[in-house]
Amino acid sequence: MIQGEFDEIGQLFFEIELIAANGEKLPVTALLDTGSTEWLAINDQDLEALEWSLLSGRNIVTGMGEASFNSYSGKVVLDTQEFTVEAVAGSEFPEIILGLPWLRTRRLVVDFPERLLTLG
Amino acid sequence: MTKLNSHRQPRRGRLFPELTISPEEQAKRQAELEAFRQRCRPIFEKLRPELIDKYYNWFIVIEPESGEYFIDPDSLVAVQKAHEKHPQARFFTFRLNETGICGRI
Numbered sequence: 001m002i003q004g005e006f007d008e009i010g011q012l013f014f015e016i017e018l019i020a021a022n023g024e025k026l027p028v029t030a031l032l033d034t035g036s037t038e039w040l041a042i043n044d045q046d047l048e049a050l051e052w053s054l055l056s057g058r059n060i061v062t063g064m065g066e067a068s069f070n071s072y073s074g075k076v077v078l079d080t081q082e083f084t085v086e087a088v089a090g091s092e093f094p095e096i097i098l099g100l101p102w103l104r105t106r107r108l109v110v111d112f113p114e115r116l117l118t119l120g
Numbered sequence: 121m122t123k124l125n126s127h128r129q130p131r132r133g134r135l136f137p138e139l140t141i142s143p144e145e146q147a148k149r150q151a152e153l154e155a156f157r158q159r160c161r162p163i164f165e166k167l168r169p170e171l172i173d174k175y176y177n178w179f180i181v182i183e184p185e186s187g188e189y190f191i192d193p194d195s196l197v198a199v200q201k202a203h204e205k206h207p208q209a210r211f212f213t214f215r216l217n218e219t220g221i222c223g224r225i
Binding site: 066 | 130131132133134135136139140141146150153154156157160181195196199202203210211212213214220221222223224225
């Protein structure tokens, strides 16, 4: 189980690690967005450093409407476990976004009054 | 390549703001991706009627040169099947439903 933190406007953040193709691990603070059906979304300009491999194009609905994105094979560490997931890349993502699929096998506890936020 | 070691603290937002592509280059890449989708879309439209009932909401990965396709309820598995058969090819993924859209962010 990992502990997350609320930001100043109540968004949910969890610390994960991204693993570059050369094995280097990069700790990041990712936004958990239960409105996203994708495992991971990342800004496409950050991908150059990670050197993840291209998988496919796909269309996704965003707040701006329907658009085409590329997806990459991304390696992520969450709660000490390593995962290979399909990561969607686009120029409009200002944060690393974790989506709904992570919750299929994990319990999310969000208790604002108690300032309690956990995933696992 | 940007040295990953330079960021020891977990950070929010863009990871490497120094890696910024010009708006023209971004637009060019996006247009190229849309053009690739336009090539794959008719193949999807042709396959959809025969597959949609049995495999509703499954993912379908299309290789436009051969017209071959790969399906699975898990998007990553479907695209891995496609890469095994065509290691050098490019693919576009649709979803076997009314819109073909894969999801939402």
